Amino acid sequence: MMEKQYTLSVLTEDRSGLLNHITIIFTRRKINIDSLNVSTSEVKGMSRFTIVITTTREQADKVCAQIRKLVDVLGAFVYDDDQIYYQEIALYKVPTAVFLNGQTIETLVRNNGARILVVEESHIIIEKTGHKADTHDLYQKLEPFGLLEFVRSGRVAISKSKRHTEQYIKELEESNSNQLSIKNY
């Protein structure tokens, strides 16, 4: 079966140890996590995990079912890339001297939809948000200028579904069955 990238969105109670609980489900099946982001969500006391893995659809679904089994997990969903809007953020540190030498880098920043975050005496920080291909593209363009440091965040994603998270949690609280928690969005 074909392997491709899947994004898992997991809603959980804000509880210590859950990150470990979730990641061991992947390690047990020897699935490498491409990227992982944990953040608070729009609902108080609730966290959102965004996990990107490369695997088969079948494996992704099975892993998702195992995650749903965790007591403190409120919901887990598997998405194809075309079912979500997603972004990553990248920061690039380049020597300020390069910037003073001419217009090239400024044009580069402007034309690539990036922005200058900080200008210091020794270096400047450029920020770019986009898909991995975009941030990687800028990386390659900045490399000749003597890139000092580069960092890229994990993916954050939001589904195209009409699910309203707060409403979902409310329904979940009132529900007497597991119908909602095993539903796909």
Added chain:
Amino acid sequence: MNTSILTLEEKELTTAERITGAEAVIRCLLAEGVHTIFGYPGGAIMPIYDALYQFKDEVNHILVRHEQGAIHAAQGFARVSGEVGVCFATSGPGATNLITGIADSMIDSTPLVCITGQVASHLLGTDAFQETDVMGISMPVTKWNYQVTKAEEIPFALARAFYIARTGRPGPVLIDITKNAQFQELDFTYEPCTRIRSYHPYPELNEEKVEEAAELINAAKKPMLLVGQGVILSEAENELIVFAEKTGIPMASTLLGLSAVSTDHPLYVGYLGMHGNYGPNVKTNECDLLIAVGMRFDDRVTGDVKTYATQAKVIHIEIDPAEINKIIKADVAINSDAKGALVSLINKVKPSSHTAWLAEFRVCDQIEYEKITSKEFYPESDGLKMAEVVKMLSDKTEGKAVIVTDVGQHQMVASRYYQFRDKRQNVTSGGLGTMGFALPASMGARLGQHDKTVVAIIGDGGFQMTIQELGTIAQSQLDVKILVLNNNFLGMVRQWQQLFFDGRYSFTELINPDFQLIAKGYGIKAMKVETREELATKIAEFLTHKGPIFMEAVVEKEENVFPMVPTGASVSQIRLE
């Protein structure tokens, strides 16, 4: 992340009584109806043991000889009673010694609450004496775990623990309580947990799926029922019989499903899997409909998945959504407990019978009897066979004893030949295959019910893994009949070495001690049986003795268990010799 889970309202309850965290633990257990605890004290759990002292009349605490003994005993207790088993252990090595039993409970869906002491919260993470990260270690093998660092969290944590352990697909929960939380005082009130917003253990029965299943069942010519432990866990034994009798469908059992159906039921066709019966294994690949009830298609049941029942439609009734389509794709999946689904199905299926199809199983039974069973029951050789010992035991107990087995050849033989007649008689380690399980589990089986004789059937290998629990049995005078089938070998491994490793018996022969002497050393009456002639009288004596008794049956050294589905082979390639 936020670790405090008490809401303001919970903190403000006014009818509270001021007690220590340690006492709160005991009071919570009493509120949950717990009167039997298996445990072993140590530094970090001493306040709880001190609190226990004043509840000696209400709580029967069994002092084991090793924490592994405590958890297996709690498992045995849970399996026969259907209640949550409880055990105590201290921090560090006490807690890590529970892990095997926790993993065993996880895979075999046994409800447990394990309470471990932990070093004081200011010492967490400092490599303090007997500190171990039991939360991290137990995470993959618990249904839920929680660390209590403040006394006020105790009622909440324990209420959740019991709710989670016993609901849905049952499983083990571990609550780790720091020593300072045990000493601290709290305003105690207890409110059982009845719901958790992120945990929905009860599936909603989808009647449409039940209709679809009923249609498949009504149309099937060669249907077959696979009975798993889910039937026992949801107490659906009677519904299963009503369903089977209405539809006339033959019933086969998984290892953990044994004793859900009386083996003399006309529709019962035997047990499934690697060393199961001939009929249900080969017929799996000949039936046109498999109805799997409360089971998870373990690889020991399916053999080669690619060739497993490919000709058949599959109905899978299962409470755990993660088990559906995990191994075998279901044509109709009913996410439900066994009882709910069967009750609904009973009304939707048409009365039917499958006499000719059932007769095919009986032909298989006849073949199996001629090629295997008869030779084991009435052997020509002098040495005792495991099968004839089990048969004698089965006859003399009229199939009504609780049979606690360990892991290996004796387990397969006991499962093949013991004629279970009643509910909840079978206690064994299935999924994890934990040697050393039976002796301590039999202690729990003794205390978890009062009507039935408890017989632990153990191999000489497994017996020595937890042999120290003879001390517990003696001290607590637990009326357990301990039957060791001794072939001076790690028999199942030896069998594999003979069949698949050119007879290279690499480290499987055991030079054993005088088991009778050991039992006697503990003050337990001991017997030995070596010949066929004395088998009947010795077993009778063994069973009529009041109180704990040990018997060693010296069996043939190099006996093999058949039938056998070799690893990776199809169930239809089952070997009879």
